[in-house]
Amino acid sequence: MDGTTGFGELSAPGRVAGPDEGISTAELALAARNHGLPLEALRYDTSPPGLHYVLVHYDIPATDADTWRLTVDGRVGRPLSLGLAELRERPAVTHRVTLECAGNGRARLAPRPVSQPWLVEAVGTADWTGVPLSALLAEAGAGEEGAGDVVFTGADHGVERGTEQDYRRALPLPHAADPARDVLVAYAMNGAPLPPQHGSPLRLVVPGWYGMASVKWLRAVTVTDSPFTGFQQTAAYRFRQRADEPGEPVTVIAPRALMIPPGFPDFMTRARVVRPGPVPLTGRAWSGHAPVVRVELSDDGEESWTDTEVTADPGRPWAWAAWHTTWTATPGTHRLTVRATDAADHTQPLTAPWNRGGFGNNLVQRVEVHCVR
């Protein structure tokens, strides 16, 4: 595992909230630090800093771009140690990538896994610019001695369920080294240097996978010949029904459609108000498995569904698609539901999929709309 253990009650095992247990101060402290995408910001093709979701496991580390080094070592023929200037000298690529937190939807589960309490908004899309990981691995001569894992180490440091650690995740070498997977060592977001909370000065971006794979404040890439068993790979980010089972790893983003809640909100409840007549409905949809091919709307409690117009850019396969339709509001209260389906025939469920970590809950989005004259 990653480091010293034995912090006692200071750092407790994961748990599920009791039946009547409200959001705790600890969960609220996470919600006040981290933030989702305000849903009206789905209107922007790319999400600027402050709108793109952020989850920081420990503290945002104090980093210095001028002295930052990225090492590529382990089972490689030619270990590398590169500064930012050296990375910028290499051929750069830009990918538009939708990232989503694996815990998105967690706070709507019953019983509720106690952790960062996302409702539905932990998503964002940005243009990430940097060096292909496949190019760096090739330059270092990785894979010449057979397959293994590639371990990514960030500079953020903390303790989690008793294990002190730098944040660390791995990808199988065949994935990490495959140019078609478009894994990126990124130094720019939407054309500007990475902001502190998004990994300044350097981060990994793993298209199609939940955000835990995209290690921020990246300082080391280590090729190993055995599977990585670190905390974030084998203890956290597993689909488990019981605490004592190994569980399946959390990897690819499940399909999801979100709508910009129409009309205007009540401040306190965020309840939506519209006036009678045609109401444009727009939003985004994405899946890590395959392109989204269908977004459906229901306004009758999910009895019937109608297709919306989906617009995707085939040149940007890792980015969300846009969808739009028009709905006619009549006085009263309505429930609007949207549901995405991808080309691999994954469809969003109408009942939340539950697991102890609260991962991958891609339940359909339901928006209650009050039409008043």
Add this chain to the structure above:
Amino acid sequence: MDGTTGFGELSAPGRVAGPDEGISTAELALAARNHGLPLEALRYDTSPPGLHYVLVHYDIPATDADTWRLTVDGRVGRPLSLGLAELRERPAVTHRVTLECAGNGRARLAPRPVSQPWLVEAVGTADWTGVPLSALLAEAGAGEEGAGDVVFTGADHGVERGTEQDYRRALPLPHAADPARDVLVAYAMNGAPLPPQHGSPLRLVVPGWYGMASVKWLRAVTVTDSPFTGFQQTAAYRFRQRADEPGEPVTVIAPRALMIPPGFPDFMTRARVVRPGPVPLTGRAWSGHAPVVRVELSDDGEESWTDTEVTADPGRPWAWAAWHTTWTATPGTHRLTVRATDAADHTQPLTAPWNRGGFGNNLVQRVEVHCVR
């Protein structure tokens, strides 16, 4: 008041949570949209977008800088209607300003007022660039017909406690028109155009006052000859013990010091871990009344206090001061408390000041630190 009323249960009166009532889904939805300053980001002199706190009352409006107009009218001799280019042609000023949400500290109150559930982190400092409001009011010939209020209208639209409205606040004309108050019509934050969530393309910045005065997405400045009685002036943002009293208006920022929690955190509880030995402690402190002249630290449950080193830039009177000291950690659990005092002799309280809206709770910050070997 501001607009149509009568939304019934859709938009209810303000309330205080019951004794055992946890954070509701509605409060959590606000916490997931809005965000505070992660406390380690107190290390930056200015807070970049995504780290600077954000509170959006309704939705972030869809705005277009190219067609945006700001009107200055009402009781003025020469009404103005200005686009962004015309504002940029005028002499620009930049002020470094610390803004804090009036509701900062609300979620720590007992009983808890139900609203945006800030703990302690709703603060940020930025360099704001734009045109002095005093210059625009002089150009429009405001004040030549006597005193009154200046009403600022934003483009964000919603309903709050039954009142449909565009967000709107006012300042007394003598304050708004006083060049020494440095009230700014800002089009840039930290040298870049305003991001959507901070008021793109134009906002008011009122140095020294809680954030509710700094109207975002500013589209109209209206000089009136009678006091403004809009919702955000007379219904919201009042210090009240009972719902049926008029209350005192919320205005100037009370003093507060915050420390960067030392060491490293536990992921879930944010509990802090340090190792034995000297621990540098740093943070910021501010007050809207007068410069902060003293920041004290206690490590013995507030029995005794020692002064820290406070560094302020006299050329930036509206920005937070920095403070630092060194504390020696010994094994065990410690409570560190910091307390700011300003030159007008306002000191942070050791007991939270309570009011129904949860405004101005500048209780001292207490950080529990676990020193382990």
